[in-house]
Amino acid sequence: MAQEKQADTCETFCFNEEKVERLKTEVKATEGLAEIFKALADDTRMKIIYALSRDELCVCDVASIIGSTVAAASHHLRYLKNVGLAKQRKQGKMVFYSIHDHCVKIIIETALAHYQHDDK
Secondary structure, eight states, X not given: OOOOOOOSSOSSOOOOHHHHXXXXXXXXXXXXXXXXXXXXXXXXXXXXXXXXXXXXXXXXXXXXXXXXXXXXXXXXXXXXXXXXXXXXXXXXXXXXXXXXXXXHHHHHXXXXXXXXHHHO
């Protein structure tokens, strides 16, 4: 007896016009969102944003945490700031970074919970 192949596409083409039109409009809200996930797709930047979700850190702290030069840490922090995941403040000769807002922390915590859940 031959095993039946499981189809991953419809056998005929038809679509729900009402759903398609509604969702075509709704998915426009995701434009630019991939840039955030692109930023988080780098292991080093993920470590940095996780650390920032735990505490405010100066550039030197971040470099020490990720085991890099201050210049490399600064480059990653600037990138995270430019995509809206981190923010900075200057205090004297020091520059401190933190996550941009609570939503970033939720993204990181949710992704981590999902990842840890899949491991079990």
